[in-house]
Amino acid sequence: MLPSTLNDDAFDHDAALMACAHGDRDALRRIYERESRYLLGVALRIVRDRAAAEDVLHDAFVSIWSRASSFDASRGAGRGWIYSVVRHAALNRVRDSARETTLDEPAAAHHDTQAALAAWNTSGDELARHAALGRLGHCLDGLEPTRRSCLLYAYIDGCTHGEIAQRVQAPLGTVKAWIQRGLRALRECMQ
Amino acid sequence: MSNDTSPEPPMGSGAYDDLQTQAGEYVLGTLEAAERRAIEARLPHEPALRAAIEGWEQRLLPLTTLANPVEPGAGLWPRIAASIAPARRAQPAAAGRHWWQWDSLALWRGLAGGGFAAAAVLAAVLVVREAAAPPAPRYFVVLAAPQSQAPGWLVQAQTEGRLRLVPLGIDAVPAEKSLQFWTKADGWSAPVSLGLVKPGEAIEVPVDQLPPLQPNQLFELTLEPAGGSPIGRPTGPIQFIGRAVKI
Numbered sequence: 001m002l003p004s005t006l007n008d009d010a011f012d013h014d015a016a017l018m019a020c021a022h023g024d025r026d027a028l029r030r031i032y033e034r035e036s037r038y039l040l041g042v043a044l045r046i047v048r049d050r051a052a053a054e055d056v057l058h059d060a061f062v063s064i065w066s067r068a069s070s071f072d073a074s075r076g077a078g079r080g081w082i083y084s085v086v087r088h089a090a091l092n093r094v095r096d097s098a099r100e101t102t103l104d105e106p107a108a109a110h111h112d113t114q115a116a117l118a119a120w121n122t123s124g125d126e127l128a129r130h131a132a133l134g135r136l137g138h139c140l141d142g143l144e145p146t147r148r149s150c151l152l153y154a155y156i157d158g159c160t161h162g163e164i165a166q167r168v169q170a171p172l173g174t175v176k177a178w179i180q181r182g183l184r185a186l187r188e189c190m191q
Numbered sequence: 192m193s194n195d196t197s198p199e200p201p202m203g204s205g206a207y208d209d210l211q212t213q214a215g216e217y218v219l220g221t222l223e224a225a226e227r228r229a230i231e232a233r234l235p236h237e238p239a240l241r242a243a244i245e246g247w248e249q250r251l252l253p254l255t256t257l258a259n260p261v262e263p264g265a266g267l268w269p270r271i272a273a274s275i276a277p278a279r280r281a282q283p284a285a286a287g288r289h290w291w292q293w294d295s296l297a298l299w300r301g302l303a304g305g306g307f308a309a310a311a312v313l314a315a316v317l318v319v320r321e322a323a324a325p326p327a328p329r330y331f332v333v334l335a336a337p338q339s340q341a342p343g344w345l346v347q348a349q350t351e352g353r354l355r356l357v358p359l360g361i362d363a364v365p366a367e368k369s370l371q372f373w374t375k376a377d378g379w380s381a382p383v384s385l386g387l388v389k390p391g392e393a394i395e396v397p398v399d400q401l402p403p404l405q406p407n408q409l410f411e412l413t414l415e416p417a418g419g420s421p422i423g424r425p426t427g428p429i430q431f432i433g434r435a436v437k438i
Contacts, residue, residue: 021389022389022392023389023392025272025275025276028271028275029268029272032268032271036263036267036268037260037261037262037263038255038256038258038260040260040261040262040263041258041259041260041261042255042258044258044261045258046220050261053261054263054264054267057263057267057271058267058270058271058274061271061274061275062271062274062275065275066275066367066369066417066418067366067367067417069364069389069390070365070366077245077248077249079252080248080249080252081248083248083252083255084218084248084252087220087255091220091227092224092227095222095223095224095227096224133253133254133256134253136250136251136253136254137253151219152254152257154219154220154221155218155219155220155251155254156254156257156258158220159220159221160221160223161221164221179216179219179221180212180215180216183211183212183215183216183219184208184211184212186215186250187211187215187250190250
């Protein structure tokens with residue numbers, strides 16, 4: 001179920017980004033061939049529209065190309081940098097268009113996350129989850145399930161506080177407090 | 192170059208927690224559009240905020256594996272490829288044509304690194320150097336920073352119809368900005384773009400569509416929006432400027 005990209009270090013994202021910074025268009029294509037299906041999956045969950053998600057990916061790759069020289073390869077983490085560019089492009093798009101909360105939210109998107117959460121709570125998947133998520137999976141396991149759901153709805157589905165409040169059937173202020181406490185607990189757990 | 196001024200708040204302080212919360216919510220995605228823009232506007236000046244955000248990006252990155260992969264349509268890559276090809280992008284210099292020897296470039300860089308600004312001295316070095324290695328350029332230009340007069344780039348016109356721009360160091364260009372290369376001879380109404388330039392990277396530019404080089408012809412590098420000036424003439428501050436000298 002989980003793609004194995006995390007543990008696959010055969011592709012050198014840092015080197016590809018440095019090549020992009022030097023104008024090597026083929027390096028950008030290699031990143032695209034390597035990551036585009038995963039990146040489109042990430043963007044689609046946030047913007048929830050196929051054409052919009054492809055637009056986000058287009059804009060993000062143009063941004064990766066033009067900003068590659070600002071990526072600090074000495075700190076590594078090129079793959080994470082690429083994912084961040086795509087996620088923030090998707091988040092800016094949905095926030096800027098001020099998506100109406102919940103009313104037009106496709107049921108399918110909700111069900112995807114429900115399924116992920118159900119899988120989360122199935123002990124049989126624990127090993128696979130920890131293999132993919134590592135320390136983060138362990139720390140998320142330690143959170144109260146509804147608070148964990150708040151963080152996942154936000155990160156994976158790009159939900160606003162209001163959308164999360166609808167999904168978990170809790171007051172807005174409570175959801176905000178849960179998220180802040182959840183973040184703090186994660187940070188302490190992962191130190 | 193950098194106006195990083197904010198010190199990192201001590202760990203465990205309220206300010207540190209606030210910073211971590213803002214960074215975490217930004218990465219998580221729960222901030223409103225205006226809040227997101229406010230965070231992004233602070234990034235260039237606040238290294239502590241940048242570091243906090245980087246920490247959260249790395250911490251939460253594994254969650255991206257929970258989104259199922261979706262194959263993009265066949266048309267997406269061609270669209271991207273078309274978007275990263277500016278109409279007048281300068282070609283990176285071809286490898287292997289080392290008429291310009293690296294040992295002498297190192298000498299230039301040494302002069303540049305020392306903030307040495309005397310074009311006459313540089314010219315003397317070039318003449319001595321080129322005497323031993325024909326064919327000599329017919330023109331050269333030292334592009335210097337307008338304030339400090341420190342030389343940053345060298346323009347060579349060694350063959351008919353081509354210019355070569357060689358960096359003497361690596362200058363930082365802010366994210367979302369591009370360095371654009373321009374020239375203007377006496378009598379031209381406006382500068383002409385010679386394409387975009389990357390810091391630290393030599394390029395060769397075809398100029399066979401332009402009138403022949405003239406003594407005193409102006410060359411400059413300006414800071415423009417990413418992808419180059421939207422209006423076809425310089426809009427941003429001059430980073431380096433110089434005039435052609437015949438040798």
